[in-house]
Structure formats: C-alpha cells, structure tokens
Amino acid sequence: MSKTFKIAALAGDGIGPEVMREAIKVLRAVEKKFALSFQITEAPVGWAGIDAAGKALPDATLALCQQSDAILFGSVGLPDRDPTIPKEQRPERAALLRIRKEFGLFANLRPVQLPKALAHSCPLRPERQGDGIDILVVRELTGGMYFGQPKKTEEIPGGHRAIDTMVYTTPEIERIAHVAFKAARLRRKKLCSIDKANVLENGVLWRDVVTRIGKDYADVTLEHMFVDNGAMQLMLRPTQFDVMLCENMFGDILSDEAAALAGSLGMLPSASLGTTSGERTFGFFEPAGGTAPDIAGKNLANPIAQILSTALMLRYSFGLNDAAAAIETAVAKAIAQGLRTGDIYTPADPTAKKVGTREMGDAIAAAV
Numbered sequence: 001m002s003k004t005f006k007i008a009a010l011a012g013d014g015i016g017p018e019v020m021r022e023a024i025k026v027l028r029a030v031e032k033k034f035a036l037s038f039q040i041t042e043a044p045v046g047w048a049g050i051d052a053a054g055k056a057l058p059d060a061t062l063a064l065c066q067q068s069d070a071i072l073f074g075s076v077g078l079p080d081r082d083p084t085i086p087k088e089q090r091p092e093r094a095a096l097l098r099i100r101k102e103f104g105l106f107a108n109l110r111p112v113q114l115p116k117a118l119a120h121s122c123p124l125r126p127e128r129q130g131d132g133i134d135i136l137v138v139r140e141l142t143g144g145m146y147f148g149q150p151k152k153t154e155e156i157p158g159g160h161r162a163i164d165t166m167v168y169t170t171p172e173i174e175r176i177a178h179v180a181f182k183a184a185r186l187r188r189k190k191l192c193s194i195d196k197a198n199v200l201e202n203g204v205l206w207r208d209v210v211t212r213i214g215k216d217y218a219d220v221t222l223e224h225m226f227v228d229n230g231a232m233q234l235m236l237r238p239t240q241f242d243v244m245l246c247e248n249m250f251g252d253i254l255s256d257e258a259a260a261l262a263g264s265l266g267m268l269p270s271a272s273l274g275t276t277s278g279e280r281t282f283g284f285f286e287p288a289g290g291t292a293p294d295i296a297g298k299n300l301a302n303p304i305a306q307i308l309s310t311a312l313m314l315r316y317s318f319g320l321n322d323a324a325a326a327i328e329t330a331v332a333k334a335i336a337q338g339l340r341t342g343d344i345y346t347p348a349d350p351t352a353k354k355v356g357t358r359e360m361g362d363a364i365a366a367a368v
C-alpha cells in the first residue's frame, strides 16, 4: 500500500483559488500515474480566513497545517481591503509571517527557469540566454540583518542613528549549506556561495563554514563569489549558475534579480523548508507572485507558478523526485506546444496560442 502524504491546501485570495484548483488537478494526475496517495485538505487563509472565521490564519487552518506534511499555499492580501484593518492583522503579516515563524522555515528556494521558447519574456539579449536559464537561489530566511539584535533607531545630537545588526552563527550557516548542497546534488552539481568576505566578518565565517561543509559533498563543485560580482554576473552570464547560496538579505535581493530573468511572476514557484524528520522535510510551497487582483476571477492567471510549487513540494518535502520531474516535464511540454497565458504571450510568436488558466491546467494535467 502506498504512503499517504498529507497536504494542507490554502488557496487564499485573488487568483489564489483559480491557480490552486489547477495545481490540485495536476497533483491528482500525478497521484494516478505514480500510484501515490495525497490527502489534500483545503482551508481558508488571508481575507478568505477573515471572512470565514475572523482571522487571516484561523485556528482550524493552523491546526490543519500542524497535522499536515506540507503546506501548499496560494497567496494572500487584497490592496483595497488591507488598509482597512490594523497592520498586525493583515493577511501577509498575520498569516504568512506567522506560518514562517510557527514552522521554523529557515530555507527559501527560488528556482528561476527560462525555457528557450520564452526567450522573448527575458529582458536580456538572446545571446546572453544561452540554451535557457536555470538557476536555483537558496536563501537563508531566519537570520542575518533582518533579525539580528540590536535593531533600533536612537536619537543623537543633530538627528537619529539607525542600527541593524548582521549576525550568523556556525549552526545557522551549516544547516542552510546542507540544504543548498543537497539541492545541487539533485541538479547540475554546481554551487556558488555568495558572500562579502572582503568586508564583512559574517562573510568570512560564511565562507569558512560553507567550505568545510562542502568537503562532505565532494561530488558538488563549490565556488565562492562576492555579492556585488554575483549581481553583475547574473546579468552578464546567468547560464554559469546552477545553485546560488545566499544569506538572508543578499538572497532577498539576488532572488528578485534572478526572477526578473524569467520575465513573468506567473512562472516562478518557491519553497520554504523547515527541519527534516526521517524522510520528510516540512515545507511551505507558494508562487513567487501575489494575489494579482487586476486579473483575479477572469481565467487569465498563469497557473504554472502554483503547479511548479507542487513539484517542489514533491521533491523537497516528500522526496518524490520522479513525480516532481513529471510535473516539470509536463509544464515544458505545454510551453513547447505553444500554450501561453496572457503574461507570457507575444503575438510575435506565430506558434503561440493564448489560453486561460483552466486550459493551461488541463493541458499540463493531461501531459502528466
């Protein structure tokens, strides 16, 4: 009998429910093909949570997440409703940040893929895109400058002084390095660790620890790069990168820079991972974009980011590499067939066929 994987599906607001529906459709196709068993339970979050139970993260939704092996998330927040309630009750803070903290999600994985067929979506000239761009940014999510203490603004004669503190400990660097090396093993086995070891104490420690952990992964080629050069190389020769490992702030910036290479937010999934117990790693999987209220409810949203988030869930939380690859191959097939939602469509491509959210999901599920 196959194992059952428990998935909490929290669609959220805006385009969330539409793209989640397509992702579940694809998961059901994978379940059938690979004789797996997914127990998918849907629950409200964000404004859907506030409307149903008075809170952006209702107690029942949180309890469901705690009983699940992974959270598949849509997105939350509505710009016209958010300002009507206090900041700490707003969906992004009360649901998203709360979940990150509750589940100790310390590793953020953002794959950026630009298939050759979508070369037009990339702001770089074709000769810089090689055979297509395929980068995984691994970002440390709970340490560094965003959380280090002291963190304050104090008055001084003539104005103010703002203090942020960058702090990393050896164990924090070790655990994110292991995530990055393991991810590189599942890819092209190249890891570029980003730091600022020429200026920051943190950079020196980061480089030392990553180098030491790298000895456990002799099959992965490790290189180090200063963050300023990393930002430049992403624009000049993005095809040199496989996995980029970054501390929190550098990863925040470089993952967005890398994301711009793919052209549309609608194509970009992301994973946030917590600790591993046995064969499973608790994880939170969501599209990189938001609730896109401008196109919500019109069958216009690109479901690929949500669908690729399910592939990340299968790979990184459940260790189902073949099933994850089947989803990625199915997405590539739909793109190769010329299917395009509005965000990736160009009339300049005579083979492109404009489709809606549902049609894209149907095609990907059928390709699985």
Ligand code: NAD
Binding pocket: 015, 019, 074, 075, 076, 077, 078, 079, 082, 092, 096, 265, 266, 267, 286, 288, 289, 290, 291, 292, 293, 294, 295, 300, 301, 302, 303, 305, 343
């Ligand atoms: P957004 O990502 O929702 O939209 C930015 C642009 O990208 C829009 O033009 C939108 O139509 C487009 N887009 C995004 N996803 C798309 C998809 N799948 N297919 C096609 N086009 C897509 O960002 P925003 O407009 O700044 O934010 C809207 C709301 O989403 C806000 O309330 C914000 O707080 C929230 N938000 C939530 C998350 C999250 O839940 N993780 C992340 C970002 C923004």
